[in-house]
Amino acid sequence: MLTTPHFPLSEFMAVLPAAMLVAGAIVLMLSEVFLSAANRTYMAVIGLLTSAVAGLFALNNAFEPARLVLQGFAVLDPFSSFMTVMVCLGTGLACLLASGFLKHRNAERGEFYALMLFAAAGMSLLALSNEFITLFVNLEVLSVATYALTAFLRRGPRPAEAGFKYFILGAFAAALLLYGAALLYGATGTTRLSDLAQALPGAMATKAGLVYAGFGLVLAGFAFKVAAVPFHMWTPDVYEGAPTPVTALMSVGVKAAAFVALVRTFLALVHGLDPQVPFTLFALLALLTMVAGNLLAMPQRNVKRMLAYSSIAHAGYLLLGVTALFVPPTAQPGDAGGVLGATPLLGNAAVNASVYKGILFYLLGYTVTSIGAFGTLAAIERREDETRGNTWDLERLAGLAQRQPGWAAAMAAFMLSLAGVPPTVGFLGKLFVFSAAIDAGLIWLAVVGVLASVAGTYYYLRVVVYMFMRPAPADAPAPFRHWTIEVALVTSAVATVALGIVPGPVSEWLSRAGMVFGG
């Protein structure tokens, strides 16, 4: 006889935000069929409201005590709940951006917003998955929605190419992840992360090879998703080919969710392993991603590609924070320690809480900044240029300070925030992450990180140079203005600066994110 487990209603609180996002998506799809009004801006508003309500519920969840829910398949903890809040924030803003963007292209359809909300639901669920199969399914929910979004504008070969590339490589990454999970299941007999953590030390004694192979494959799968070098190759093409609001959502939501899932997975997977192995792997990934992301962004004249590479570089800074979680406890204050080594200043400190907080604050800052930066691009790019291939050339930004002073000021704030210059939120994010890294003893890695970010400043400043110091071309077309885009830009610009000056309550809330289940 089948025994159905009993789930009290409170078990479902964790998935409530995702359920609301899905409900909103269904409403949007139905409205496309039954309410085909000529003006579809209301759809963006529905998307915005849905994500706002879901975000508020997630914020409420963030103050619940951390616990396992749904028989240990999911986790309700502040870490994942705050991530969901950020995803909802990003999705809401991306819906606003999309409205103006799609209207300009006569492509505004309900399924676009519905796909965005489905993707957001996938991200939210991915962040709280505590079991490999659940994790894989949620990853696919989020990925399939973004594949479709990438190829949504079916004009010219570029979107199709981007969608196809994303699909092939994404499926490959998911397969790696699944294969790794299967190997780990073979070694331990469980797919639940909390059980894995207990079973791994025993499995290491008998099947070390299997465990290491599984570990490596899972890491590679995640590295694809967070676009860590050398698994980053798909990022620039996909980011460039996707409709700009979708790129904005990808750069914030997909990446944030993947990072949270990565942290959760590897906190469980490192049990029983030689601590040097995960530490060295993460340190290497962080190093390569920070340096290569910034160096590759430097020669780009295409601003959208540049932002794609910059998102790789930012993944590198986040990986620096993740590396701080896995500093081997044996490192001594006097150790020599090269770039990849850890030399704690004062013995090993328990830095985990500050790392979680740093990662979340960084992701929050990156969310508002990146949405704003891609949003400005979305506002500037012209449909007529799409076939010419220079839609996002730096020249398009020339003289923006005279043509659209507000947009130029906002874009300058976003660029400075990405570069980590105070008083913007990007600086505080870097401060939180780097201070956690230094506390953990990653001093040389932090030095490499800041030097790489100087290289980064060069290309961010070039955008400011074009906007403020180059004359506007005489034939510069009048921009297409739509209130939804402007609302999104104002919101993210205000958040970028305000959170940089008064992080107060937000950063206090995020301090609770120290509560990662089992972390």
Place this chain on the structure above:
Amino acid sequence: MTSIYETRVLNAVIFAPLFFAALVMFLPKNEKGQIRGVTLAGMLVNLATCVWAWTRFMPRSVDEFQLEYRLRWIDELGISYHIGVDGLAMTLVLLTGVLGPLVVLASWTFVDERVKEFHLALLVLQTAMLGAICSLDVLLFYVFFEAMLIPMYLLIGVWGSEERQMAATKFFLYTLVGSLLLLVALLAVYFLAAPAGQRSFDYATLYNGLMSLNREVAQCTAAGNCSAASAGAAALFRWGPLMFLAFSFAFAIKVPMFPVHTWLPDAHVQAPVAGSMILAGVMLKMGTFGFWRFAVPLFPVAARQYQVPISLLAVIGIVYGALMCLAQKDIKKLIAYSSVSHLGYCMLGMFAFTGEGATGSAYQMLNHGVSTGALFLLFGFLYERRHARLMADYGGIAKVMPVFTAFFLIVTFSSIAVPGTNGFVGEFLVLLGTFKSSLPVAFGVFAATGVVLGAAYMLWMVQKVFFGTVTHQENLGLKDLGLREVLAAVPLILLIAVMGLRPQPFLDLLNPSTDRYLARAQYASGKAEAASEDERVRVTVIQLPPKLVVAQAAPAELPTPRFLPVGRVVPAAAAALNPQTP
């Protein structure tokens, strides 16, 4: 005892320009006269607040930092909004305040494009500079230090001359490399200075926390064996020199010291008058001020280890800057290289670690601000008329512009340290301090040649530009200074004379600072360390104000609120909402 004026006046000093910037923002773009007028009014109000702060400042008080104000800011990292001034900072605040209105007057007609943005940048820059000088929280200092870059970058890049974009980007990147390394070192200091839970970026916490570690490091270095030192001292022994170098690198770029000075000539040449004046007058002082306030006091042992190399770079800077001046054809570039030379004195005096040297160095900071600021201001007037920077484009100007020539000569004398001008006091004290210090005599001798070379390049320049016959027809029609221009120049000329003939009031203001700087630089220099020495150098500041609302306890013990907490939750109230919570 402390009145509301004393606790709030520095806030007024820092944020008055920002307030006027908000006013300017609401003015229509084309009302250029109004924009200039409001900005000038703002700068004058700012000057008034600076003078007001000065009258409230008591040089003879036993308190090191006065007019303090402190607010909670980012509690988890121990960052507070903490401002206050000591004697040196007070003089720099005054200098910044004085330069403010002059900069606006100097650009009254020079800048005619994007006037609103220009004046916004000036006002924001003023706030950032004053904030950096007054910060007593190191992270607050860092925020203002970086925030200065953005308006200055725009000033150079938007309103500069031909090569402005290159110069602006170079300026920004140079400074950023240094300051990011500074940030890493700062975080390391933050973790070293206090145990977890008491950490803070406050200057007092950092300094007092490192004090005993520094003494331990000095003792064990003298004994030649640091293996048995405590964990903190071992870390400081190992990382201290690197941290000092990171601090020094950041500030040396800003000073700028040889060999990281190469951004300065480009930035100065390309910047508009206002940019050059502020850059020379105040922003370069952030470098020397940083050494004085942070690099040397926090790492006295490492600073003494690196005394000779840094002094050597300072002397090279003095001589090299002067020789480069001799080779210049471009007047602005000449003034820029003379800055490298003059600030070399400043660094040399600071690293002589003698009373005269330190006083001279502090005085030289002010001098350089006044006289180089005045040189850029006056040359700006000439440039506005002729739009030429080469000496060969001028000649015989004295016949056409006699008032201007008189002003320029006075400033030249100040710059080459003729007795009776401010420059003499500073350079004399620095050289005296260098000869009295433990540095080899050659350092003083070579530095002294800089004075001679300085006279040579300045006088040659003056001769080529002002005397002889008028070689270019265009120069015949030049008008002499108008009333606005005279008004802009006179305050600096007066300061040159007053600071040269009557240095005592300024020295009184600086002396407590120099005493403390010296005591901190000499701290734990190998003599028997008495506890009384600790008391002499310890930094005392006001405490953080208590939290206004009962904030949350540690996250783990939080009761779970049923509703979204809006603002801060009082635990008792939240517990009342959830009676079932244990």
